[in-house]
Amino acid sequence: MGCSCILSPFWPTSAGPTGVWFSGDRIAWLVLECPTETKATFGVHLKIVGDWTERFRDLLLPPSSQDSEILPFIQSRNYPKLYIDGPFGSPFEESLNYEVSLCVAGGIGVTPFASILNTLLDDWKPYKLRRLYFIWVCRDIQSFHWFADLLCVLYNKFWQENRPDYVNIQLYLSQTDGIQKIIGEKYQALNSRLFIGRPRWKLLFDEIAKCNRGKTVGVFCCGPNSISKILHKLSNRNNSYGTRFEYNKESFS
The missing domain is CATH 3.40.50.80 (Nucleotide-binding domain of ferredoxin-NADP reductase (FNR) module)
Structure with missing residues (x-):
């Protein structure tokens, strides 16, 4: 599989040390970068393992970019709106x-x-x-x-x-x-x-x-x-x- 990971940025209005979750038809594990005092964004690394994760990748990324091992999070295109619950403690x-x-x-x-x-x-x-x-x-x-x-x-x-x-x-x-x-x-x-x-x-x-x-x-x-x-x-x-x-x-x- 050409694409193994997506890194996407988000700009939350508030954030805690840990806790970002996605809901979907089937669970796929993800890893994340949470905001700090000096960095107001957080990034989600979603491993592409098939099923809904591939469809999610196709929504975010143009086909020409899907051959990269780790894809850049800045693309000159319009993204779908995502709603995220949290933050949750750990x-x-x-x-x-x-x-x-x-x-x-x-x-x-x-x-x-x-x-x-x-x-x-x-x-x-x-x-x-x-x-x-x-x-x-x-x-x-x-x-x-x-x-x-x-x-x-x-x-x-x-x-x-x-x-x-x-x-x-x-x-x-x-x-x-x-x-x-x-x-x-x-x-x-x-x-x-x-x-x-x-x-x-x-x-x-x-x-x-x-x-x-x-x-x-x-x-x-x-x-x-x-x-x-x-x-x-x-x-x-x-x-x-x-x-x-x-x-x-x-x-x-």
């Missing part, structure tokens, strides 16, 4: 209220974390959060392109502000026939954080506990139940560093 807003947070996304489960990352990019200082572990597991390399630019900008921002330890990004490619990378010279920072296979969850929790002795770590997960169960179990496990893990979960089902 439990993941609480990730900003911990000094240390572990955010784990599986595939399109990255959705609720997108606005959190944009919030930190806009201004991280008003929040309690001082260290973020961001783990994203995907089956195919192309999925990481949804937020490759955002992750790179966020990573560079904290390096420029002499806070390289603020965000720890780990990307895992769970299914592959060989070594792959996110194509593009500007993505070198992400390629060095791209791992083949699945995370070693127990080792990850042990490392976080060791580096954050005596602190409370917020654990936030949106993804398959298999990952959620592992994280929940590890969060309840005692460790020798006095670190406490508080587990949270969000689901789209």
Whole structure:
């Protein structure tokens, strides 16, 4: 399929940190960019998987533009009027209220974390959060392109502000026939954080506990139940560093 994703801008009159939903005959997952204090628009990334998502794409985009991998959101044409309910809050807003947070996304489960990352990019200082572990597991390399630019900008921002330890990004490619990378010279920072296979969850929790002795770590997960169960179990496990893990979960089902 030539077209895999649409990015469309909207200008809301009010907005919160998270929550944009569409209704349709059949649900298709989407990822979003929410407005911040300095950016009054929000964008919706809709993955084209067939059925109504293809028809929605055809309404928004001229046929000549549908061969792009990621389509531009500015087109010289008239768009249909869209009505959107919201904003709606998310439990993941609480990730900003911990000094240390572990955010784990599986595939399109990255959705609720997108606005959190944009919030930190806009201004991280008003929040309690001082260290973020961001783990994203995907089956195919192309999925990481949804937020490759955002992750790179966020990573560079904290390096420029002499806070390289603020965000720890780990990307895992769970299914592959060989070594792959996110194509593009500007993505070198992400390629060095791209791992083949699945995370070693127990080792990850042990490392976080060791580096954050005596602190409370917020654990936030949106993804398959298999990952959620592992994280929940590890969060309840005692460790020798006095670190406490508080587990949270969000689901789209």
